[in-house]
Amino acid sequence: MRPLRNTVPFDEALARTLGAATPIERTEPAPLGTANGRVLAEDIIAQGDVPAFDRAAMDGFAVRAADTADASAGAPKTLRCVDAIYTGQAPARAIAAGECAEIATGAPMPPGADAVVMVEETDRADGSAARPLVRIMKAVQERQNVGRRGTDLRQGETVLRRGELLTPSRVGACAAAGRAAIQVYARPIVAIVSTGSEVVAPGQPLGPAQVHDVNGSTLAGVVSMYGGMARILSSVGDDLPALRSTLAEGVRSADILVLSGGSSVGEKDLVLDVVREAGDVLFHGIAVKPGKPTALARVGATVVLAMPGNPASCLSNAYLLLVPMLRKMARLPAHIPRAVTVPLAARIASTAGRHQFYTVRLVDGAAVPAFKSSGDITSMSHADGYVEVPAHIAAVEAGERVRVVLF
Amino acid sequence: MRPLRNTVPFDEALARTLGAATPIERTEPAPLGTANGRVLAEDIIAQGDVPAFDRAAMDGFAVRAADTADASAGAPKTLRCVDAIYTGQAPARAIAAGECAEIATGAPMPPGADAVVMVEETDRADGSAARPLVRIMKAVQERQNVGRRGTDLRQGETVLRRGELLTPSRVGACAAAGRAAIQVYARPIVAIVSTGSEVVAPGQPLGPAQVHDVNGSTLAGVVSMYGGMARILSSVGDDLPALRSTLAEGVRSADILVLSGGSSVGEKDLVLDVVREAGDVLFHGIAVKPGKPTALARVGATVVLAMPGNPASCLSNAYLLLVPMLRKMARLPAHIPRAVTVPLAARIASTAGRHQFYTVRLVDGAAVPAFKSSGDITSMSHADGYVEVPAHIAAVEAGERVRVVLF
Numbered sequence: 001m002r003p004l005r006n007t008v009p010f011d012e013a014l015a016r017t018l019g020a021a022t023p024i025e026r027t028e029p030a031p032l033g034t035a036n037g038r039v040l041a042e043d044i045i046a047q048g049d050v051p052a053f054d055r056a057a058m059d060g061f062a063v064r065a066a067d068t069a070d071a072s073a074g075a076p077k078t079l080r081c082v083d084a085i086y087t088g089q090a091p092a093r094a095i096a097a098g099e100c101a102e103i104a105t106g107a108p109m110p111p112g113a114d115a116v117v118m119v120e121e122t123d124r125a126d127g128s129a130a131r132p133l134v135r136i137m138k139a140v141q142e143r144q145n146v147g148r149r150g151t152d153l154r155q156g157e158t159v160l161r162r163g164e165l166l167t168p169s170r171v172g173a174c175a176a177a178g179r180a181a182i183q184v185y186a187r188p189i190v191a192i193v194s195t196g197s198e199v200v201a202p203g204q205p206l207g208p209a210q211v212h213d214v215n216g217s218t219l220a221g222v223v224s225m226y227g228g229m230a231r232i233l234s235s236v237g238d239d240l241p242a243l244r245s246t247l248a249e250g251v252r253s254a255d256i257l258v259l260s261g262g263s264s265v266g267e268k269d270l271v272l273d274v275v276r277e278a279g280d281v282l283f284h285g286i287a288v289k290p291g292k293p294t295a296l297a298r299v300g301a302t303v304v305l306a307m308p309g310n311p312a313s314c315l316s317n318a319y320l321l322l323v324p325m326l327r328k329m330a331r332l333p334a335h336i337p338r339a340v341t342v343p344l345a346a347r348i349a350s351t352a353g354r355h356q357f358y359t360v361r362l363v364d365g366a367a368v369p370a371f372k373s374s375g376d377i378t379s380m381s382h383a384d385g386y387v388e389v390p391a392h393i394a395a396v397e398a399g400e401r402v403r404v405v406l407f
Numbered sequence: 408m409r410p411l412r413n414t415v416p417f418d419e420a421l422a423r424t425l426g427a428a429t430p431i432e433r434t435e436p437a438p439l440g441t442a443n444g445r446v447l448a449e450d451i452i453a454q455g456d457v458p459a460f461d462r463a464a465m466d467g468f469a470v471r472a473a474d475t476a477d478a479s480a481g482a483p484k485t486l487r488c489v490d491a492i493y494t495g496q497a498p499a500r501a502i503a504a505g506e507c508a509e510i511a512t513g514a515p516m517p518p519g520a521d522a523v524v525m526v527e528e529t530d531r532a533d534g535s536a537a538r539p540l541v542r543i544m545k546a547v548q549e550r551q552n553v554g555r556r557g558t559d560l561r562q563g564e565t566v567l568r569r570g571e572l573l574t575p576s577r578v579g580a581c582a583a584a585g586r587a588a589i590q591v592y593a594r595p596i597v598a599i600v601s602t603g604s605e606v607v608a609p610g611q612p613l614g615p616a617q618v619h620d621v622n623g624s625t626l627a628g629v630v631s632m633y634g635g636m637a638r639i640l641s642s643v644g645d646d647l648p649a650l651r652s653t654l655a656e657g658v659r660s661a662d663i664l665v666l667s668g669g670s671s672v673g674e675k676d677l678v679l680d681v682v683r684e685a686g687d688v689l690f691h692g693i694a695v696k697p698g699k700p701t702a703l704a705r706v707g708a709t710v711v712l713a714m715p716g717n718p719a720s721c722l723s724n725a726y727l728l729l730v731p732m733l734r735k736m737a738r739l740p741a742h743i744p745r746a747v748t749v750p751l752a753a754r755i756a757s758t759a760g761r762h763q764f765y766t767v768r769l770v771d772g773a774a775v776p777a778f779k780s781s782g783d784i785t786s787m788s789h790a791d792g793y794v795e796v797p798a799h800i801a802a803v804e805a806g807e808r809v810r811v812v813l814f
Contacts, residue, residue, distance in 0.1 A: 087603030102598030180610025197495030203587025
């Protein structure tokens with residue numbers, strides 16, 4: 001129960017949190033089918049021209065463009081069809097003047113042909129079944145409806161660079177470049193530990209004075225949603241040796257260790273004491289509400305975030321501090337939450353000197369305050385987003401337009 | 408090479424696609440640690456009051472509020488501290504008049520006490536080590552700094568309802584309600600098959616006239632990103648028995664089967680022929696560019712989407728048709744893409760009568776056309792989003808402001 005008298009402003013806490021995060025260097029292979037959303041850890045070089053041959057871009061007839069000059073529906077040109085070229089097969093023969101070949105989209109152009117007439121611009125004419133005549137009803141230019149070798153990718157071309165975020169189309173570009181798997185940056189591992197002798201794992205029977213652990217579940221959701229690998233460790237009571245051992249396990253196995261629960265007893269703040277003896281505390285206490293009793297530390301190569309035990313306070317700081325840190329560490333672009341600006345439905349009186357985040361519901365286009373107390377998970381689960389009230393503002397009146405950041 | 412003369416307008420294609428999608432009924436259990444983003448398949452009822460006891464909301468001293476009346480820093484009230492109450496423990500004794508108990512946030516209130524004075528508003532005074540005196544420097548009201556039993560949840564209360572999307576805070580509310588795992592709707596299974604004799608699996612050596620499969624990777628990325636379970640099946644050549652067997656496998660194992668590749672050869676459109684003999688074709692051909700040769704069918708309980716083989720066309724229709732259908736089937740809220748409105752950097756001339764989607768890059772606050780041809784995956788992978796040009800618009804001039812829907 002040491003009073004928390006020295007707090008840092010919220011912006012300073014965020015800056016120190018981001019400053020403590022180092023982009024991850026570990027890499028791992030990812031098959032293309034699961035690579036979407038990952039971050040490339042290598043440059044991708046095209047292993048060949050894509051496509052590797054000139055090909056038809058339409059179903060139709062491969063022709064010599066010169067043979068179609070001035071063709072129209074009223075005055076078609078008649079060509080003799082000498083081949084049918086399916087996809088996946090090399091053409092059997094070349095096209096000479098006055099000839100054409102039926103061709104499917106994606107099939108290789110036969111030698112001699114330099115354009116494709118769409119099937120919709122042609123008509124069957126008389127002729128033998130083996131070598132039918134085809135009426136061409138529209139002139140085509142050289143290269144028309146032909147996908148030229150190398151137009152998508154050139155052999156040796158750098159298709160994507162290390163550090164780029166993989167989207168579906170970029171994963172496809174890796175496939176086109178000849179790859180089946182690619183090297184990506186590992187997702188940061190985030191160990192999650194709830195502390196406090198009152199905490200019992202979800203679903204377990206409660207003794208007197210006990211509560212179910214909520215923070216393990218909420219933090220795991222936030223971590224997996226924003227690009228990390230969540231590992232929920234067993235909760236730990238208010239016991240120094242147990243806390244030391246859990247801290248060591250978290251630091252050994254994770255890039256980020258998130259502890260929740262104050263574990264303050266008498267003169268002791270057990271979690272902070274254990275963290276302090278193992279590493280460097282970068283701040284302890286933020287001028288923010290909810291979430292004031294939050295600490296940041298570096299223990300070895302691991303960043304330790306010690307959060308309040310109250311579920312709403314813990315989750316609020318998870319969005320405000322953990323997510324930006326996680327995104328930076330994962331080399332992912334900063335998360336930009338959606339926001340709407342609407343009138344406030346009821347006055348909010350704000351605590352002087354503390355930057356406040358108030359949960360709200362959106363009802364009929366207005367922001368209705370939804371917070372109960374910082375201990376209540378339902379003040380978050382029933383909310384659509386939050387309104388931010390800076391430290392120097394004492395109240396926001398009903399009817400004022402506020403920016404609601406949506407969850 | 409049957410010409411595709413009858414197309415449906417894009418809006419009609421989307422309406423039929425959504426009409427074919429039935430919200431999934433299969434459910435499965437999810438442990439809370441992985442439940443974020445899933446959709447609840449049951450109502451969640453609180454199994455007990457949360458919290459199950461009155462508890463301290465602050466570190467400080469549990470008091471009888473009446474004993475603190477008129478207390479101030481200049482005229483503190485002195486109380487005798489008779490207990491220290493840690494979290495997780497039932498209080499050892501009751502508080503009588505003139506007494507208080509040191510108490511940690513989250514610890515149960517002792518009988519007799521009705522408020523908590525924050526540690527910051529107190530000071531140690533003289534007294535024996537075992538029963539020290541504490542100076543109270545601020546009056547508190549009854550219930551002040553006390554979290555009352557049942558304020559977060561009441562036993563029997565419906566916490567969340569079937570059909571709600573699980574966010575981190577809602578997963579936390581399930582934990583508070585006493586649950587370790589919950590029943591959620593299964594993710595729709597989307598089987599993905601690339602067709603065409605030219606298609607070779609990513610990373611395999613290419614023969615003449617062959618190309619690497621790109622659509623399997625891009626579609627798998629889209630499916631997993633928007634709430635489905637992607638299963639990439641082996642690609643299949645232009646061969647009726649093989650296509651029939653693959654269709655049967657996809658229909659047996661998946662809620663949605665996405666085929667890509669036209670497989671048009673001579674008079675045959677093999678994919679469509681196989682689909683037509685097995686089920687009902689709901690449309691074939693959309694007045695849209697890229698992506699015109701797209702078909703929708705129902706085969707048994709499975710929705711079949713037959714997409715163009717060109718990677719950019721296929722991916723475009725995956726965003727425009729597959730994603731809305733998948734979200735509805737998964738019971739997830741419709742995906743609302745982000746969009747920006749910026750000037751167009753260069754004129755776009757549009758094909759008459761076809762609703763067109765043009766990929767663009769954002770460069771210096773302007774939309775720069777990025778499309779090459781519909782066969783090129785790089786026209787998508789280098790793009791930031793797309794501009795939509797309705798069927799009746801022939802051109803959009805440079806400098807006009809356009810809405811860019813971001814990928």
